[in-house]
Amino acid sequence: MKKEDDYIDWEKEAPHLYAIPKENAFKVPKRYFNELHPHLLSQVTLEDLGKESVFEVPENYFNQLQSQIISQIKIDELINQNNGFKAPENYFKEAQQKIKIAVKTPKKSTKIFNLNFIRYAAAACILLTTSVGIYFNISRQQNVSYQLSKLPNEAIENYLLLHTDANDLPAILNHLDNKSVFSLNKDQLTDDQIKDYLEYTP
């Protein structure tokens, strides 16, 4: 203890303090100071790296940003201001409830067309079309037979002689019954007729 520097007569003025050994009672973790040195060097190196920004912003970005922010604040203020209109008391609360109820209630949907009706109508149309077609077909066939029955045999024979060729013979033969063929009297046919027949028949 340097008495000439601190102007204290330690033994007289602070005997208890004077009796305490001057030692450092604080401790640090093991190897703390060995690790502190490189750690601090790393810290300052990082500090240097952190100074340079690798990011860039467009020219005048911050000036524009400032004006944009101020404009946005003004718009928000205007929106939040009272606009002079008043809604009935509890209007928005009640409107919300009404909307919720309306959304929850299922709507009765009105069908423009009844699906079953369409099915039945389509089936009826098909049946009608088919029936009409069959009817007219049968009628036409009956009408042709009826018309032919009224024609004299000579007219039919003349028509066949004029309008048929060898290709039509199988169809004609199919419509001739044996009776009519064999009922022919050989005496009724002349020799020339038989000769012609044989000549033109393949």
Next chain:
Amino acid sequence: MVIEDEVILKKFEDDKTRHEAFSLLLEKYQQKVYWHIRRIVINHDDADDLVQDVFIKVWKNLINFRQDSQLYTWLYRIATNESITFLKKKRSKNNVSIDDLSEELGESLNESQYFSGDIIQRKLQEAIITLPEKQKLVFNMKYFEEMKFQEISDILGTSVGALKASYHLAVKKIEAHLTTKD
């Protein structure tokens, strides 16, 4: 071998030897700065954070250091200011008075695994913690670090006479604390 401050400062001026100079500075002062901070804030983790903050500030500002004062005086001033600012922030953050903060620091002393002092050492530290800020600083720097009053004056910016008075008061208070029974 102790490197002179002038050598460190000279090397620091050159970009090529700046990191080497800083490494020399750390070797010379890191422990002194750490213990100075630790005696103020008591807790090791807080001291560890602060010592890093201090040396980063030193790294940033050493290039502007004017050699009209001693390097160690400048280092101690930064460390002291950082520590006091830290304690003020802590007090403000926890919304506690100076007395409550002293009590909190005393409790952290008891709970700390990094305090190995016996009963009388613990009692001495508890007495120091209860001192007003300026008296605590002067006592620690004079009693433990054995600085001259002029050096302390350079660091704290207080007159030597005022420091002597503060020191004398601190010793009286600590002696009184040591004589009281628990």
